[in-house]
Amino acid sequence: MTVSPHFNFKQGVLHAEGVPLTLLADEFGTPLYVYSRQALNDAWQSYADAAAGRNVLVCFGMKANSNLAVLNEFRKLGAGFDIVSGGELARVMAVGADPAKIVFSGVGKQAWEMRAALDAGVKCFNVESEPELERLAQVAAEMGKVAPVSLRVNPDVDAQTHPYISTGLKENKFGIAIQDAPAVYARASAMPSLKVVGLDCHIGSQITQVSPYLDALDKLLVLVRTLQSQGIAIEHLDLGGGIGIRYTDETLLSPSALLNQVYARLHQEQLSDLQIVLEPGRSLVGNAGVLLTRVEYLKHTEARNFAIVDAAMNDLLRPTLYDAWHDVEPVQQPAESAQAQTYDVVGPICESGDWLAKARTLALKQGDLLAIMSAGAYAFTMASQYNTRPRPAEVMVDGTAFHVVRPREALADLFASERTL
Ligand SMILES: Cc1ncc(COP(=O)(O)O)c(C=O)c1O
């Protein structure tokens, strides 16, 4: 058993659905991202089941994985999208997303991004500050349009997750302090080029308990009542993303557990006719992907054993950035007689922070293939070309078939647009 039900051992070889990962490594080389189409569908289904019979719009937080094949899969399943840039807007529009299901988040929206989103006709802008509200009002007025607006409030709740991915505390840069929101809503509703449509928050990522969501919801519901008393009606309540996945042995919060509790509160408050918007990213894609890498060298020093692999922090930044844990599975199970040792799995980049896993017990030899698990979210999307390393290819497995959904970057492409003086 691995952390992902769609990546399993068959006759001692790790498979993505029906395809041996050894085959994909031979065919496309390493490092290589491999996604399971079924995993995307199953993750979506858990949200669809939770939403059934309720007025819920699920907008995929596409920063987690923005490959067009992934976006198109979710579009066909009925997803909306949570975007944070003009670039993400261009990507989702390229797969034919319905703009009426797109919410635009982010603390630093530029005027050109606002114009593009107004042209597209997005469902709403999640506005995160008063200066942003003023800019949006001006841009919309210049275009002769009315911009649909939600304020992203910062409810000051502890999401009980890694500090770098917690976003709903008052010291975070995100959102408008909840106590300031009534005044900002009053301003927004007085601006003729804006239309207040919703209320938004997003408290953090990799959340495994329901209580932080409910703490935030309680504060939002008080605010909804205050707004009603100001004569400001909202159509939807956006609770953001944040549901965690299993990287190792986490107990998980399911979309249905979350929505059941949310609706219990909404019913109590007689607010269950509000549309609920969710912005899940990681929980839709995180365990739908692995990063395949090959052991280049085994290096034994006085202090450590290193497995130097061909993937690096430029391909998967999460360990370096957050000290994140990703399981490491040998793609071919070693012989029982093989001697296991404790290894740090590191990349070839000239940074001590270039590591993928630390102190793992593995029986390794040069040339072995490893799968870095749970690499479907914030993995390829955070990859760079540091050290002039081409970003890996991405392959989507579908049963026993597989498709390259992004080829490996060619070396020449990495500097093709640069000019010497
Ligand atoms: C505004 C917003 N919405 C949605 C998401 C998606 O979050 P997650 O991947 O934790 O579901 C994020 C990232 O944390 C975000 O910043």
Ligand SMILES: N[C@@H](CCCC[NH3+])C(=O)O
């Ligand atoms: N990139 C982060 C999560 C941040 C989410 C973006 N708001 C991660 O890999 O866990």
